[in-house]
Amino acid sequence: MIGIFDSGVGGMTVARAVETLLPDYQFIYYGDLARTPYGSKSSEAIIEYSIENTEFLIEHGAKVIIIACNSAASVASDILRRKFTQPVFEVISPAVERAVTSTVHGNIGVIGTRATIRSGIYDLKIKQLGPKLRVFSQACPLLVPLVEEGWLDARETKMILRKYLTPLKQKQIDTLVLGCTHYPLLKDLIEHRMGKKRTRLIDSSIEAALTLKKYLNDNPVFCKSMQRGSKNKYFVSDITKAAVATAEKIFGRPIDLEKV
Amino acid sequence: MIGIFDSGVGGMTVARAVETLLPDYQFIYYGDLARTPYGSKSSEAIIEYSIENTEFLIEHGAKVIIIACNSAASVASDILRRKFTQPVFEVISPAVERAVTSTVHGNIGVIGTRATIRSGIYDLKIKQLGPKLRVFSQACPLLVPLVEEGWLDARETKMILRKYLTPLKQKQIDTLVLGCTHYPLLKDLIEHRMGKKRTRLIDSSIEAALTLKKYLNDNPVFCKSMQRGSKNKYFVSDITKAAVATAEKIFGRPIDLEKV
Numbered sequence: 001m002i003g004i005f006d007s008g009v010g011g012m013t014v015a016r017a018v019e020t021l022l023p024d025y026q027f028i029y030y031g032d033l034a035r036t037p038y039g040s041k042s043s044e045a046i047i048e049y050s051i052e053n054t055e056f057l058i059e060h061g062a063k064v065i066i067i068a069c070n071s072a073a074s075v076a077s078d079i080l081r082r083k084f085t086q087p088v089f090e091v092i093s094p095a096v097e098r099a100v101t102s103t104v105h106g107n108i109g110v111i112g113t114r115a116t117i118r119s120g121i122y123d124l125k126i127k128q129l130g131p132k133l134r135v136f137s138q139a140c141p142l143l144v145p146l147v148e149e150g151w152l153d154a155r156e157t158k159m160i161l162r163k164y165l166t167p168l169k170q171k172q173i174d175t176l177v178l179g180c181t182h183y184p185l186l187k188d189l190i191e192h193r194m195g196k197k198r199t200r201l202i203d204s205s206i207e208a209a210l211t212l213k214k215y216l217n218d219n220p221v222f223c224k225s226m227q228r229g230s231k232n233k234y235f236v237s238d239i240t241k242a243a244v245a246t247a248e249k250i251f252g253r254p255i256d257l258e259k260v
Numbered sequence: 261m262i263g264i265f266d267s268g269v270g271g272m273t274v275a276r277a278v279e280t281l282l283p284d285y286q287f288i289y290y291g292d293l294a295r296t297p298y299g300s301k302s303s304e305a306i307i308e309y310s311i312e313n314t315e316f317l318i319e320h321g322a323k324v325i326i327i328a329c330n331s332a333a334s335v336a337s338d339i340l341r342r343k344f345t346q347p348v349f350e351v352i353s354p355a356v357e358r359a360v361t362s363t364v365h366g367n368i369g370v371i372g373t374r375a376t377i378r379s380g381i382y383d384l385k386i387k388q389l390g391p392k393l394r395v396f397s398q399a400c401p402l403l404v405p406l407v408e409e410g411w412l413d414a415r416e417t418k419m420i421l422r423k424y425l426t427p428l429k430q431k432q433i434d435t436l437v438l439g440c441t442h443y444p445l446l447k448d449l450i451e452h453r454m455g456k457k458r459t460r461l462i463d464s465s466i467e468a469a470l471t472l473k474k475y476l477n478d479n480p481v482f483c484k485s486m487q488r489g490s491k492n493k494y495f496v497s498d499i500t501k502a503a504v505a506t507a508e509k510i511f512g513r514p515i516d517l518e519k520v
Contacts, residue, residue, distance in 0.1 A: 159416050
């Protein structure tokens with residue numbers, strides 16, 4: 001079984017991509033709504049929560065883990081890989097690889113939460129693959145609350161996006177990594193602001209699911225050990241109406257969240 | 261010693277009012293930054309966290325508790341009063357009393373987080389004191405993230421305030437309760453939007469401190485048992501630069517946060 005965790009329901013954009021790209025596999029999702037959001041917390045706190053979330057998924061049968069939260073992936077990936085024997089996938093490396101192969105002029109933009117941008121992980125990983133590339137990062141801490149409010153097309157959201165994105169536009173980036181699993185819900189607005197033809201958006205949720213798909217195809221023995229066909233499960237550590245509404249917005253259908 | 265808790269650093273507006281109004285008393289503050297914010301969590305989660313926070317304060321010598329978080333006060337006050345022998349003060353009742361005695365035309369507005377407004381506590385308490393009063397409530401979930409971003413005078417904040425406050429203005433309220441400890445930091449903008457002469461703002465932080473002061477004056481025996489003179493302490497369950505910056509903004513001086 002594939003185990004996916006996030007600080008809340010934003011990571012369901014990854015679950016949805018897994019469902020679409022790997023329909024034969026079962027997954028369990030864990031959203032830590034009782035402590036959401038992670039993006040404004042310290043690295044120490046995020047690491048502690050990530051270990052607990054991974055333990056929960058493994059106890060419930062996960063044989064492979066996806067960290068579906070950029071804030072957690074940016075500070076806890078290496079620690080989880082050392083601590084657990086299960087393969088650990090995350091949302092950052094696949095998006096970085098795609099960005100590096102996509103850019104034409106070498107100017108890459110990255111947007112994310114405060115924790116993700118503060119970690120410098122995108123900058124580091126992009127420059128490991130392409131030392132001459134130029135990376136321009138922008139923390140966008142208000143976008144998660146705006147998405148969770150459902151203000152996906154509000155004038156205020158457009159104004160705040162303009163404030164965040166204008167400095168990146170001025171740097172003439174041709175590739176922009178959406179470094180937070182909530183941001184795909186704002187894809188249309190971001191694309192409109194950046195110019196659809198001028199800037200290619202990289203959706204870290206889709207890239208993570210593609211990478212897992214490739215791994216499973218390349219490892220048929222491991223792959224056989226994975227459970228299939230059964231129903232996917234969604235666990236959360238707290239439940240609110242707003243979270244249920246966001247989950248339904250992501251999947252486009254009712255989602256049954258189970259509080260644990 | 262006075263024990264004050266909040267989901268984060270917003271409750272420091274209460275601590276500051278206590279410091280100003282009761283300079284002879286020592287207090288300890290506990291900010292649950294590891295699980296902040298409470299306003300978007302379920303009532304069950306908020307109750308559990310409030311009990312833990314109160315236990316922490318009592319273990320550290322608190323003889324009286326102030327719930328400096330409207331979300332926690334709205335769902336956990338009665339439970340804490342039943343569970344603990346220490347007197348429990350909170351930010352809602354004092355603000356309600358002030359609002360009821362302040363209103364001229366009987367139209368009172370209340371703004372707060374989603375959890376506070378959902379609880380209906382202000383509506384209930386105002387109508388207990390004045391059954392003929394009319395209460396108009398508005399959840400303003402984006403204001404806390406905006407304050408925590410430090411966007412205290414940003415154009416985007418003004419626009420979002422206009423969106424939230426226009427329906428209340430149309431109801432011709434003459435009194436507006438700031439039902440969240442973060443909101444005093446937006447007092448000037450809110451006053452400007454509502455009209456300084458038309459609407460009186462009720463700051464729940466100041467009202468809570470005034471109520472505690474009255475209690476201590478009225479109970480000299482209890483009062484004598486309280487520790488004085490020593491330095492106030494600020495404990496937090498997580499620490500970030502943004503939280504330190506907000507704390508300093510509230511007090512107007514550096515504040516030493518101790519992570520526990």
